[in-house]
Amino acid sequence: MRPLRLLVxxxxxSFVLLVAAPAWACGGLVNSNGSVTLVRTTxxxxxxxxVEHYVTSFEFAGGEGEFGSIIPLPGVPTKVIRGGDWTxxxxxxxxxxxxxxxxxxxxxxxxxxxxxxxxxxxxxDALDIVVLEGGGTAVGNWAREHGFFLPPDAPEVLDxxxxxxxxxxxxxxxxxxAAEQGLSQGDGTPVHVVIPTPNxxxxxxxxxxxxxxxxxxxxxxxxxxxxEPTMLPAPLAPGVASRLPGTSHPGLILQQSTPASTSLxxxxxxxxxxxxxxxxxxxxxxLRLDAEAGELDYDLAIDASxxxxxxxxxxxxxxxxxPDPVRFDGYxxxxxxxxxxxxxxxxxxxxxxxxxxxxxV
Amino acid sequence: xxxPGLAAAALLVAAAACSPASATPDARTIEIGIHYSRFxxxxxDVRPGETVRFVISNTDPIDHExxxxxxxxxxxxxxxxxxxxxxxxxxxxIPAGETVETTYTFDGGNLIFGCHLPGHYDYGMRxxxxxxx
Numbered sequence: 001m002r003p004l005r006l007l008v009x010x011x012x013x014s015f016v017l018l019v020a021a022p023a024w025a026c027g028g029l030v031n032s033n034g035s036v037t038l039v040r041t042t043x044x045x046x047x048x049x050x051v052e053h054y055v056t057s058f059e060f061a062g063g064e065g066e067f068g069s070i071i072p073l074p075g076v077p078t079k080v081i082r083g084g085d086w087t088x089x090x091x092x093x094x095x096x097x098x099x100x101x102x103x104x105x106x107x108x109x110x111x112x113x114x115x116x117x118x119x120x121x122x123x124x125d126a127l128d129i130v131v132l133e134g135g136g137t138a139v140g141n142w143a144r145e146h147g148f149f150l151p152p153d154a155p156e157v158l159d160x161x162x163x164x165x166x167x168x169x170x171x172x173x174x175x176x177x178a179a180e181q182g183l184s185q186g187d188g189t190p191v192h193v194v195i196p197t198p199n200x201x202x203x204x205x206x207x208x209x210x211x212x213x214x215x216x217x218x219x220x221x222x223x224x225x226x227x228e229p230t231m232l233p234a235p236l237a238p239g240v241a242s243r244l245p246g247t248s249h250p251g252l253i254l255q256q257s258t259p260a261s262t263s264l265x266x267x268x269x270x271x272x273x274x275x276x277x278x279x280x281x282x283x284x285x286x287l288r289l290d291a292e293a294g295e296l297d298y299d300l301a302i303d304a305s306x307x308x309x310x311x312x313x314x315x316x317x318x319x320x321x322x323p324d325p326v327r328f329d330g331y332x333x334x335x336x337x338x339x340x341x342x343x344x345x346x347x348x349x350x351x352x353x354x355x356x357x358x359x360x361v
Numbered sequence: 362x363x364x365p366g367l368a369a370a371a372l373l374v375a376a377a378a379c380s381p382a383s384a385t386p387d388a389r390t391i392e393i394g395i396h397y398s399r400f401x402x403x404x405x406d407v408r409p410g411e412t413v414r415f416v417i418s419n420t421d422p423i424d425h426e427x428x429x430x431x432x433x434x435x436x437x438x439x440x441x442x443x444x445x446x447x448x449x450x451x452x453x454x455i456p457a458g459e460t461v462e463t464t465y466t467f468d469g470g471n472l473i474f475g476c477h478l479p480g481h482y483d484y485g486m487r488x489x490x491x492x493x494x
Contacts, residue, residue, distance in 0.1 A: 156397040
């Protein structure tokens, strides 16, 4: 039977800000009757000098009680702070008028805890933010035990992400605190997450969490990278997307891919917490996601290194490879051989020095 | 947070469902797994008049239900507001990560088993009991 208490709806308006790298977003809003309303989300994921800066905004939708969301992260954040006031809006302003214009895949390297481990807690305005480390089941258990409503696709989706990165950020919106702080419906709280990671990626599948298979999922994703990124899945050009037969939801569409203007970078740099952004020579990519939830079984892999090889695993199109024990043994044997040679050379050097009374060359 | 009363109710349901008193000595046991909000197997075959002890294991981090009945009963549960199920034959709540059991005697035609927590039935959490000779 349908539970009377409809728990903590999942609400998220995510913005991915990617300066040269990864981002993620989630945008499922579960209403009190259990239905899911998807809202267009905007996220910026910026990647610069090995650090991903993810900026998203959580919008107060009014009403009482609590709202929460779960966002997978590509790595352990060093800080979670209040985002700037105009970064996302400025990106929209930069791109809307123009109608067109490697992930830490170290699965198996470290065992994830059986129970979710809280690695960071903070409050930003009316948001209670907790960063967790754990497998899909562990994070799901933690979320359930802390009052989050998890839709039926959550177990599979959480595992999908945990296999690649066991780091998740939960965000709970405290409506009572929002009322105390005078927040009105539609007010957003930007959140800026700083994540050192060698391989940025943008979670997209999470956007369809809890949605019916035929429900549309829409999002704006902005990437800022040092150079023009290569992406997987490769986004469609707007002209191609509009001509695709038999579908009104073509997936990822590349709306803009250009060098970031100096005026844009200057405006972004002047926002709170954005002074890390270079003042020039950044690449701006604007992607529009328009997909059916049932078709959205991938993320956005980004190669911002110039190698042009975005990861199939990061895109969720290929499972994480298990460590190859034969190959590992080969490496280990080679390592021990090298150590043995170095030790032998050291011993020979010592003996030579004792014989000659001077250091060996 | 899980409400203490709710958790206690779930435990009571689980305990009652697992009670030896609810088991029928000559009942055939059918094990049903739940993973990623799917029943496995999704189809089971029984004989008319047969009593079956269903042992249902939920490996998901979310709660599920196992409700046996015809389409009208499934519709009633889908529209219902019962938070947790009393230990009625063929109706049981399976808390996350737990295994419970329920016993049901099949009299007539084919039946359906399903979960009616919000969105679960539409998501595909349903199976078929084929009652044949």
